[in-house]
Structure formats: C-alpha cells, structure tokens
Amino acid sequence: MNMAAQADSLFEYVLINYRWIFVIFFLLPLSLLFEIFNCTRNWIVFKLSSAPKQHEKKVRNIQRQIKEWRNSGANQQMCTARPGWQTMSFRQARYKSSMFNVNINMVDVLEVNVEKQYVRVEPMVTMGQLSATLAPLGWTIPVLPEIDDLTVGGLVMGTGIESSSHKFGLFQHICRNFEIALCDGSIINCSKDNDPDLFYSIPWSHGTLGFLLSVNLDIIPAEKYIKLEYEPVTSLKDACEVFKRQTYKKDNNQFIEGLMFSKDKGVIMTGNMTSQVEEHLVNPIGRWYKPWFFTHVESKFRNGSKVEYIPLRDYYHRHTKSLFWELNDIIPFGNNPLFRYLLGWMMPPKVALLKLTQTAATKKLYEQNHIIQDMLVPIERLEESILKFHNAVRVYPLWLCPFKLTPEPGLVNSRTSKDEMYVDIGVYGVPKISNFKAVESTRDIEEFVRNVKGYQMLYADTYTTREEFREMFNHSLYDKVRERFQCNRAFPEVYDKVNKNARI
Ligand SMILES: Cc1cc2nc3c(=O)[nH]c(=O)nc-3n(C[C@H](O)[C@H](O)[C@H](O)COP(=O)(O)OP(=O)(O)OC[C@H]3O[C@@H](n4cnc5c(N)ncnc54)[C@H](O)[C@@H]3O)c2cc1C
Ligand SMILES: *[C@@H]1O[C@H](CO)[C@@H](O)[C@H](O)[C@H]1NC(C)=O
Ligand SMILES: *[C@@H]1O[C@H](CO)[C@@H](O)[C@H](O)[C@H]1NC(C)=O
Ligand SMILES: *[C@@H]1O[C@H](CO)[C@@H](O)[C@H](O)[C@H]1NC(C)=O
Ligand SMILES: *[C@@H]1O[C@H](CO)[C@@H](O)[C@H](O)[C@H]1NC(C)=O
Numbered sequence: 450m451n452m453a454a455q456a457d458s459l460f461e462y463v464l465i466n467y468r469w470i471f472v473i474f475f476l477l478p479l480s481l482l483f484e485i486f487n488c489t490r491n492w493i494v495f496k497l498s499s500a501p502k503q504h505e506k507k508v509r510n511i512q513r514q515i516k517e518w519r520n521s522g523a524n525q526q527m528c529t530a531r532p533g534w535q536t537m538s539f540r541q542a543r544y545k546s547s548m549f550n551v552n553i554n555m556v557d558v559l560e561v562n563v564e565k566q567y568v569r570v571e572p573m574v575t576m577g578q579l580s581a582t583l584a585p586l587g588w589t590i591p592v593l594p595e596i597d598d599l600t601v602g603g604l605v606m607g608t609g610i611e612s613s614s615h616k617f618g619l620f621q622h623i624c625r626n627f628e629i630a631l632c633d634g635s636i637i638n639c640s641k642d643n644d645p646d647l648f649y650s651i652p653w654s655h656g657t658l659g660f661l662l663s664v665n666l667d668i669i670p671a672e673k674y675i676k677l678e679y680e681p682v683t684s685l686k687d688a689c690e691v692f693k694r695q696t697y698k699k700d701n702n703q704f705i706e707g708l709m710f711s712k713d714k715g716v717i718m719t720g721n722m723t724s725q726v727e728e729h730l731v732n733p734i735g736r737w738y739k740p741w742f743f744t745h746v747e748s749k750f751r752n753g754s755k756v757e758y759i760p761l762r763d764y765y766h767r768h769t770k771s772l773f774w775e776l777n778d779i780i781p782f783g784n785n786p787l788f789r790y791l792l793g794w795m796m797p798p799k800v801a802l803l804k805l806t807q808t809a810a811t812k813k814l815y816e817q818n819h820i821i822q823d824m825l826v827p828i829e830r831l832e833e834s835i836l837k838f839h840n841a842v843r844v845y846p847l848w849l850c851p852f853k854l855t856p857e858p859g860l861v862n863s864r865t866s867k868d869e870m871y872v873d874i875g876v877y878g879v880p881k882i883s884n885f886k887a888v889e890s891t892r893d894i895e896e897f898v899r900n901v902k903g904y905q906m907l908y909a910d911t912y913t914t915r916e917e918f919r920e921m922f923n924h925s926l927y928d929k930v931r932e933r934f935q936c937n938r939a940f941p942e943v944y945d946k947v948n949k950n951a952r953i
Pocket of ligand 1: 529531535536537538539553572594595596598599600601602603604606607608609610611655656657659660661662772775800908946
C-alpha cells in the first residue's frame with residue numbers, strides 16, 4: 450500500500466471508529482451556531498411582522514421558476530431544491546441532480562389568529578420554531594411532532610405523528626387548507642370545501658402534485674406543564690392491555706406513548722396539560738444536564754414517584770436531545786453526567802450536518818447494520834406486531850404511539866367507513882439478531898405490515914415493489930388528481946421518489 454492510500458484508510462478508520470471526536474469538536478459547535486443564527490433571525494422577522502408581505506413576493510418567485518421550467522421545454526421533472534442532506538430522513542435523494550430544482554425559501558410563521566384559532570405557516574417552518582412562537586402566547590398545535598428540525602412541508606407531504614395523535618389524528622388532520630403551486634404555475638388554495646380531491650390527495654404525496662406554499666394549522670390553548678404518569682409493565686400482554694386501555698379511556702388522556710425496553714418490559718406514559726403543579730414533582734427534562742429521556746423513562750422501574758410535571762416545550766421536544774436513541778450509537782458517552790454538564794448544552798448535533806459529513810464507508814456500514822422504520826398497524830394487531838419485530842430485528846427500545854386514522858379519502862386512511870385506532874411502532878437501531886439482512890428482513894416486515902392492512906412511513910427505506918406499494922397505499926384518488934392537473938410530465942410518482950433505488 451502506498452503512503453497516500455494508507456493515510457486515506459487511516460482517515461477512514463478514524464472517521465468510522467472515532468466519529469464522536471469529529472462530532473464533538475466540529476459538528477456540535479457548528480450545530481449550535483446554526484441554531485443561534487436561525488432562532489435570532491426568526492424572532493426578528495416574527496417581531497417585525499415582515500413575513501406576510503414577503504410571502505407574496507416569494508410566491509411570485511416560485512411561479513417565475515415554474516414558468517422558466519415550462520419555457521425550457523419541460524423535459525425534466527421538477528422537485529424542491531432543498532438539498533438531500535438537509536432533510537431529517539437518513540437517506541438522500543438521487544433524483545435531485547437530474548431534475549429541475551425549484552427553490553422554496555419559505556421559513557416563516559405568517560400569522561397567529563387567536564380568534565379563528567389557526568396559525569398560518571410557510572412550509573419550511575420547523576417544529577422547534579413553531580412551539581417557540583406559540584407557547585409564549587399560550588397556544589400550541591394539537592399534534593406537534595417532537596424533533597425540533599422537522600418541517601411543516603415534510604410533515605404534510607410525508608407524515609407527522611405525536612403522542613396526542615390518538616385524539617387528533619396525524620399532522621395532516623390538523624391542516625385546514627393547503628396553498629399549492631401547480632405545474633401550470635397557477636396557485637390553488639384547497640380545503641375540505643374548495644377542491645377536496647386535491648386537498649385529500651396532498652398528504653403523503655411527497656411534492657408530486659405541486660409545491661406547498663403555506664398551510665393553516667389548527668391551534669388550541671396550551672397550559673404550562675404536562676402532568677405525566679409512568680406505568681411500568683412487565684409482560685407483553687400487560688403492555689398491550691395497558692396501552693389499549695389508556696388509548697380507549699373515556700374523556701381520555703391528552704398524551705399517550707409507550708417505550709418497550711425488551712419484549713416483556715416497558716413503560717406506558719400518559720399525560721394531560723395543566724398549570725397547577727406540585728412543586729417538588731416538577732422536572733425540566735429539557736435542560737442540558739438532564740439525562741436522555743429514554744433512559745429517564747427506564748429509570749421508572751426503580752422505586753420513586755411515577756408522576757412528574759414537565760414544562761410544555763420540554764415535553765414536546767423530549768426526544769430531540771438524543772434523537773430518540775439514535776445518538777447512543779454516534780456519541781456513546783453522550784449520556785454520561787460529566788459530558789452532559791460540560792458539553793450537553795451543545796446537543797444534539799444537527800442531523801443535516803451529520804449527514805453532510807458522512808463518508809461512503811460510514812453510510813454503507815449504517816445501511817447494513819442498522820434499521821430505521823416506522824410501521825403503522827391497527828392497534829388490535831399490536832401484540833403480534835411487536836413479536837414480529839422481535840423475531841425479525843430485535844431492536845429496543847421500541848417506540849409505541851397510538852393514533853386515530855379517519856376514513857377521509859387519500860393515500861392513507863382507515864379503509865373502513867369510520868375512525869380506526871392505529872399504532873406507530875418505531876424501530877431505530879442496531880438489530881440484535883445474527884441473521885439480519887437489510888433487504889430480506891425489511892421486506893419480511895413490509896409484507897407483514899401489508900397483510901395487517903398497515904402502512905409504512907416513507908422517510909425510511911422501502912424495499913417494496915411498485916405493485917406492493919400500490920397495494921399498501923390507495924392510489925385511486927391520487928391518480929385521478931395527477932391526471933387532472935397533468936402531473937405526469939412535471940412530477941414523478943411517490944414510489945419513484947421513495948423506493949430504495951431512488952435514494953442513497
Ligand atoms: C431521526 C428522525 C426522527 C424523526 N422523528 C419523527 C417524529 O418524532 N415524529 C414524526 O412524525 N416523524 C418523525 N420522523 C419522520 C418524519 O415525519 C419525516 O421525515 C417527514 O417527512 C418530515 O421530514 P422533513 O421535515 O425532513 O421533510 P423532507 O424529508 O424534507 O420532506 C419530505 C417530503 O416532502 C416533500 N416536500 C417538503 N416540502 C415541500 C414543499 N414545500 N412542496 C412540495 N414538497 C415538499 C419533499 O420533497 C419530500 O419528498 C423522523 C425521521 C427521522 C429521520
Ligand atoms: C384559503 O382559504 C381559507 C378559507 O377556506 C382562508 O381562510 C385562507 O386565508 C386562504 N389562504 C390563502 C393563502 O389564500
Ligand atoms: C388525564 O385526564 C383524564 C380525563 O380527565 C384522566 O382520565 C386521566 O387519568 C388523566 N391522566 C393523567 C396522567 O393525569
Ligand atoms: C421498592 O419499594 C418496595 C416497597 O416499598 C420494597 O419492598 C422494595 O424493596 C423497593 N425496591 C427497591 C429496589 O428499592
Ligand atoms: C380506494 O379509494 C377509493 C376512494 O377514493 C375507494 O372507492 C376504493 O374502494 C378504495 N380501494 C380500496 C382497495 O380500498
């Protein structure tokens with residue numbers, strides 16, 4: 450081996466095995482600067498109320514780009530210009546470089562209307578930004594997915610879910626209308642009353658019907674704390690029983706979430722908003738020196754109070770600091786008290802920066818030894834689903850989040866004439882079975898999910914064929930709308946954006 454190659458492979462070795470050095474000394478400070486810059490900018494823009502005027506200008510700018518595309522002969526299809534490394538999904542799109550990129554620089558909260566109880570936002574507004582804007586005003590959105598950097602556009606065009614979804618449904622169900630730029634350059638403001646076909650086809654469509662420009666989201670009054678109750682369970686039967694009982698409870702809990710730490714050991718959490726607290730039970734879990742949330746939950750097996758009062762935003766963003774448990778693999782000692790007190794205030798690193806600095810080798814390693822999936826299954830199939838995951842991948846903790854699915858038409862619905870209760874089972878980590886094979890194991894799980902009439906969240910790898918994909922997602926309305934707005938030349942189908950071959 451010559452010197453250069455040796456240096457190269459040494460560099461690779463260090464990057465893979467000591468990635469945390471790089472993360473701590475480079476990525477964390479950079480992430481922090483990013484965050485400070487964004488927060489300051491957003492705060493100033495919101496205070497000056499300059500965003501609404503700018504919005505019209507930005508819309509015209511997008512129309513101009515679409516016109517440019519048409520004038521150029523419309524030979525390529527279009528997509529948003531947001532680079533793949535910036536999205537939360539651990540994958541990057543291949544198609545960005547070969548398509549016509551439309552720049553959507555829309556990052557602002559446009560209006561908070563307390564009277565009519567909605568907030569109008571642009572698509573690149575993040576969840577962290579939105580909760581920071583609304584909470585001080587005493588409001589929140591009913592479904593606030595917990596990772597700070599998730600965007601409204603991504604949650605509408607993909608999926609969004611949170612521990613309040615058993616009451617309010619998915620993120621799409623708190624949307625009142627979508628302002629969309631179509632491929633002929635016209636703007637349409639669709640809602641349940643105005644062009645319902647388009648309105649119901651937008652969620653999960655991944656930008657294949659048009660570009661999202663703004664959304665009106667429901668808001669509800671917020672209280673200052675969540676009273677959270679932890680209920681440890683010690684068998685799978687028990688876990689499913691408690692989980693279902695809490696989900697179906699009359700005038701029920703506002704928040705429900707479960708973490709399984711093994712097949713037979715888990716904690717079911719239920720919570721309500723409140724402003725009255727017992728001082729000694731207040732726990733601001735979001736502070737930098739506090740342990741990662743999932744480890745805190747696991748500690749509830751030990752003796753001690755099983756009730757806590759958590760400040761609202763600390764609760765909403767409880768999984769941000771450790772990216773659920775993904776950060777465990779990247780900064781193994783990140784939860785060590787010494788690290789937390791000294792450097793915890795810089796956490797977490799931006800997923801965008803983590804991805805930007807991945808080498809081909811780390812990516813491959815990740816792909817072969819790692820699984821990230823969210824599977825949405827009917828709640829009645831919860832027990833067998835957990836067993837299925839246990840046998841196929843054995844990854845813990847396992848995230849359980851119940852949600853209500855309505856019969857409204859579109860790519861994803863209850864498939865009956867009424868609301869049905871589902872559960873999101875989130876699997877993130879390194880499989881603990883010896884014969885894990887990324888493709889076969891995932892396909893095996895996908896088949897199971899199709900058979901129980903469930904859905905796969907599409908930010909993760911999907912190995913389904915086009916036919917299997919169409920079996921899982923009802924395309925009848927979507928196809929109709931695509932034809933009506935002549936989308937075929939302008940945009941790929943959802944499958945062509947999310948299947949394994951479309952991403953690296
Ligand atoms: C580490 C991690 C944690 C996660 N945690 C959660 C969670 O807690 N809760 C939850 O519900 N989900 C979670 N997800 C999944 C998440 O819901 C999806 O990734 C979702 O699509 C949002 O991602 P994003 O904001 O990065 O959007 P993107 O990935 O950028 O966008 C998703 C799709 O929408 C399209 N799109 C975006 N904006 C527009 C627009 N303006 N016009 C047209 N098309 C557009 C994009 O082209 C893309 O196809 C998580 C994912 C990861 C990787
Ligand atoms: C869209 O229509 C709704 C009423 O259905 C209205 O409240 C909203 O302001 C409109 N949005 C835009 C961008 O015109
Ligand atoms: C939340 O409120 C509901 C309805 O009042 C109640 O049944 C439930 O026990 C409460 N949960 C907690 C954790 O306080
Ligand atoms: C927890 O409390 C119970 C009863 O109060 C006691 O019997 C048990 O030993 C305690 N367990 C631990 C681990 O302290
Ligand atoms: C798909 O949705 C349409 C309505 O949009 C419905 O008529 C049809 O029955 C659905 N197909 C299946 C297989 O559920």
